[in-house]
Amino acid sequence: MLITPSINGTRMLGRLDTFAEIGATADGGVDRQSLTEGDRRARAAITEIALSRGFTVAQDAAANLFIHRRGGHAGTPPLLIGSHLDTQPTGGRFDGALGVLAALEVLESLEDGNIQTAAPIELVVWTNEEGCRFAPGSMGAQAFIDGTLSDTLLASRSTDGLRLADELAATREALPQAHLCTLGKPIAGYIELHIEQAPHLERAGIPIGVVTGVQGTRWLKVSVKGEAGHAGTTPLSARRDPMRAANMGLARLYETIMQTDTDARFTVGRMTVEPGSxxxxxxxxVFYIDIRHPRLKELDAIEAEITVTLHDAATGAGCTIAIERVFDMEPARFDNTLINAIEDVAKARGVASTRMVSGAFHDALFISRVAPTAMIFVPCRDGISHNPREFVDPEFCIIGADILFHTALSVSEMPLAEGNPTIRTTAISNNHKGVGT
Incomplete structure (x- = not known):
């Protein structure tokens, strides 16, 4: 009788508990920000496991960590699987860590079953996905595809005042067991397991989301200028109040953009008022608008609506307005071969799945520029993430890891298409936080 290989779910769940203790907070969360002592401890822990299983370990100049299991065909580019180990300051135990530890379980289960894959399979731990201590987020993945870290980036400082170049060096030096490898290399493809960070799968009662891509994102800086005046003596007819203009315009936009298109996202996350008295x-x-949509045409239409509405509101209040696009990420489409492979595996395993677009950035977004890429989502309770209350049912953790295992096993035996076309990106200016998730 043919025995179908499978993962060791109990082992993986135990590892999730163990790694959640690294950077644990009193409220049940995890604070393991990138390139901190906690991050280094987590990297050391996974390296120790990897070496004990006979895998080779390397890290590059961006401190991306690679755990390699040999394939049967020498010289074949590896299939990468993995995610990130860094968290937000108020993070949970599953965001990123589930993808890394599930990928480790894939390698260990292949080893346990003495299964030889044609292509090597390599676990990757990307550096600084969250972007909360150093900007931008997904720094390691971006450096991997660029093949470099700019001098400006290396000279940048963390929220606690430390230089990126020094923190990268300290992180690499803390792991002497890992040999240094080049920044960037050919890969066969990349698959990432991640929690959904939204409530859709949970509400639908579906355990697996097959991610087809990432929605497009734009950030707009809006500056409304009026005239300062006395709050107690200036009548309405004499006011040129930029706050009134902003409020009128935003009120209209809140009533239209997301109300008329369920795929649209409209957020004002930062606002400053001068003189602030x-x-x-x-x-x-001055305020910043984050707009997102899976389709470029609709993203253009949303930006046009914002421009007209805010200009009308400013004119009506006797103010002037300037709108500047400071970040632009076009929608990304993942690889059809990998998408179909995930769906086929889920069907064969008797697991319900649905196609979906990611609303958040992930390292996979950037890797999709250079290689076939796809993601697997599992539900998280109430869609809560970046929060100590972040929770994924153990059953879904195991199902997600099982789908990753069998997809990696299947994909490692097939030739993949060329990498996806480059996604055009316009970086935000240096005086603002970079890409986040």
Whole structure:
């Protein structure tokens, strides 16, 4: 009788508990920010396991960590699987870590079963996916595809004032067991298991999301200028109030963009008011708008609607306005071969799945520029993430890892298409936080 190989779910769940203790917070969360001592401890722990199983370990100049299991065909580019180990300051135990530890379980289960794959399979731990301590997020993945870290980036400083170049060096030096490898290399493809970070799978009662791509994102900087005045003496007819203009325009946009298109996302996450006095009419209001949509045409239409609406509101309030696009990421489409492979595996394993677009950035977004890429999502309770209450049912952790295992096993035996076309990106200016997730 043919025995179907499978993962050791109990072992993986135990590892999730163990790694959650590294950077554990009193409220049940995890604070393991990138390139900190906690991050280094987590890297050391996974390296120790890898070496004990006979895998080889390497890291590159960006401190991306690679755990390699040999394939049967020498010289064949590896299939990468993995995610990240860094967290937000108020992070949970599953975001990133589930993808890494599930990938480790894939390698160990292949080893346990003495299964020889044609292509090597390699676990990758990307550096600084979250972008909360150093900007931008997905720094390691971007450096991997660029093949370099700029001098400007290396000179940048963390939220606690430390230089990136020094923190990268300290992280690499803390892991002398890993040999240094080049930054960037040919790969056969990349598959990432991740928690959904939204409530859709849970609400639908579906355990597996087959991610077809990542929605496009734009950030707009809006500057509204009026005239400062006395709050107690200036009548409405004499006011040129930029806060009034901003409020009128945003109120209209909140009533239209997401109300009329369920795929659209519209967020105002930062606003500053000058001079910032309680008893003075502002002279200037500056705020940032984050817009997202899976389709480029609709993203263009949303930006056009924002421009017209805010200009009308500013004119009506006697103010002037300037709108600047400071970040632009076109929608990304993942590889059809990998998407179909995940769906086929889920069907064969008797697991319900659905196709979906990711609303958040992930390292996979950037790797999809240079190699066939796909993602697997599993539900998280109430869609909560970046929060100590982040939770994934153990059953879904095991199902997700099982689908990753069998997909990697299947894909490692097939030739993959050329990498996807380059996604055009316009980086945000240096005085603002970079890409986040």
């Amino acid at each position: 309680v008893n003075a009419i502002p002279s200037t209001v």
